[in-house]
Amino acid sequence: MRFFIRTYGCQMNESDSERIAWLLTKRGYERASDETKADLIILNTCAVRDSAERKIWGKLGRLAKLKRNKPDLLIAVGGCVAQSYGEKIIERFPHVDLIFGTRSFMKLPDLIEERVSAGRPVVDLSEPAPFHFIPQLRESKLKAWVNISTGCDNFCSYCIVPYVRGRERHRPVDEILNEIEGLAREGCKEITLLGQNVNSYRWKDVSFSELLGMVNEIEGIERIRFITSHPKDVSDDLITAMAELEKVCEHLHLPAQSGSNSILRRMNRRYTRERYLDIVHKLRKEIPHAAITSDFIVGFPGEGEVDFEETISLLQEVRFDYAFCYRYSDRPGTKAASMEGKIPEHIKRRRLEKLIELTGRIALEKNRELLGETVEVLVEGVNPKVEGELMGRTRTNKIVFLRGDGGMIGTTLKVRIGEASHWFLKGELCSEG
Ligand code: SF4
Known part of the structure; x- marks a missing residue:
């Protein structure tokens, strides 16, 4: 079975999604490259603001169409919206197969099996005892x-x-x-x-x-x-x-x-x-x-x-x-x-x-204020929008773009800042740090 996780909200949710991915791959599931190729779509949701919650309702509405065209598709909702609304989500969106909470995600592979064998929706918002931290399948090595x-x-x-x-x-x-x-x-x-x-x-x-x-x-x-x-x-x-x-x-x-x-x-x-x-x-x-x-x-x-x-x-x-x-x-x-x-x-x-x-x-x-300054940048990857450009961050967490090749990814470089906007800086390489 191939799964796709869509994560909303904070870093805690991103981190939980990496744990969910670890649990599922350990059980033999494979990651799908996008929703349309998945047999199981998981929404890891955020309830911190009304607008975040509305995004989930909109997304679930759109998934109904996908499920009509692919009736075997499983849709699971986890995270803070799931913990907060529980089975009310299924009352409103009957095409949802599984609801799991912010702590019961640890049981997700078993809950999926239960859903498949029982043939009806499953809701589990329980807290596993003892509580423990489980490993993550991380997106980045760096x-x-x-x-x-x-x-x-x-x-x-x-x-x-x-x-x-x-x-x-x-x-x-x-x-x-x-x-x-x-x-x-x-x-x-x-x-x-x-x-x-x-x-x-x-x-x-x-x-x-x-x-x-x-x-x-x-x-x-x-x-x-x-x-x-x-x-x-x-x-x-x-x-x-x-x-x-x-x-x-x-x-x-x-x-x-x-x-x-x-x-x-x-x-x-x-x-x-x-x-x-x-x-x-x-x-x-x-x-x-x-x-x-x-x-x-x-x-x-x-x-x-x-x-x-x-x-x-x-x-x-x-x-x-x-x-x-x-x-x-x-x-x-x-x-x-x-x-x-x-x-x-x-x-x-x-x-x-x-x-x-x-x-x-x-x-x-x-x-x-950083124009003309030399800063230390850890190069994280390429800038997907500009060919030949890399993206990294300063120690102060500012995004920096610079010209360079893929071999520089993962290295820490000294960069002289030549351009500044609200969101990012641009600079050129001084020498390897
Ligand atoms: S109650 Fe909410 S806003 Fe306050 S510290 Fe805890 S997580 Fe942060």
């Missing part, structure tokens, strides 16, 4: 995501993740280090430690910054990244580790969500604007060239013009290298969904436009 935790206990008032991904669980240190050592032996150069709340990691007496120190010792690994950090868990030790450990990249993705203390309180973020700025100042003092990126939500219930202006002023004060901005949408079952003070859509849209315009302008200014 870079890898390594899960160090799963789930979240923070219950930000707008967020569905704690409900659909469950309580926070941390992975044993030895298991993490063994996995990274194995990756290094296979030629992996860059790893990203992954967790919904990555910097709250602790295993017995090992903290997150100590874990970074241990990973830094692994031979062959050249770059270490981590995502996503919560401001309330950024310790001075973490900033020191970022400054002192030579493999830890100078990039911190630190979702601020709002610049207004009253909105941060309603969001249950458990830090203030002042605390957030304190982290930024400490980081910039230790690592002046560090890149800081962020996420913002506009139009949270109760957000007045003054609150929004505070978000604008936070953006202007920090000058993020980039910020991802979203319109608030109710997620059923969260605290914010039942809050008063909902903001009309046209106001949310206006605020979002203003924020996107500002983040884009600052991103361009920051990228232009």
Whole structure:
């Protein structure tokens, strides 16, 4: 049987899809190059925003046609939308064969067999006990995501993740280090430690910054990244580790969500604007060239013009290298969904436009500061849009295009930046790094 996985949403889902692929290939399934060649289509879904969810409903509607032409096709829905809606998905889309949750994906090969032998839809949202991390069939040999935790206990008032991904669980240190050592032996150069709340990691007496120190010792690994950090868990030790450990990249993705203390309180973020700025100042003092990126939500219930202006002023004060901005949408079952003070859509849209315009302008200014500078680029692959051009990233996670040949993929090069836009840089090779 050939399978095709379509992944929506965050890196956690990307990583889960690699695990699903590992489970299926171990059971003898083969990967199909596209949906039309597959006997089994798996949607690994995202429920973090209303718009993400609507994409899934649209996709399931379109798959009905494919199934009419190919009645033996199996359609499975997993991830956060599946965990959240369960069998209601089958009531609405009767052509769906299988629903599995954010934790029961570990049983997927058995669930598929059950679906085939029973001849009726199967729904499984259970949590396997004991919970364990399973290997991944990775798309890239050069870079890898390594899960160090799963789930979240923070219950930000707008967020569905704690409900659909469950309580926070941390992975044993030895298991993490063994996995990274194995990756290094296979030629992996860059790893990203992954967790919904990555910097709250602790295993017995090992903290997150100590874990970074241990990973830094692994031979062959050249770059270490981590995502996503919560401001309330950024310790001075973490900033020191970022400054002192030579493999830890100078990039911190630190979702601020709002610049207004009253909105941060309603969001249950458990830090203030002042605390957030304190982290930024400490980081910039230790690592002046560090890149800081962020996420913002506009139009949270109760957000007045003054609150929004505070978000604008936070953006202007920090000058993020980039910020991802979203319109608030109710997620059923969260605290914010039942809050008063909902903001009309046209106001949310206006605020979002203003924020996107500002983040884009600052991103361009920051990228232009690099013109004429020499940066270290790990070449990841070819630029599929321009023949003879390669694509890589700086340690600060900026995309760089440069002329070169396939033999340079996987090498770290010194590149002089000659062109800057909002999203990427262009440069030319100085000498091999
Ligand atoms: S930290 Fe907050 S926003 Fe992030 S996953 Fe947990 S509850 Fe959601």
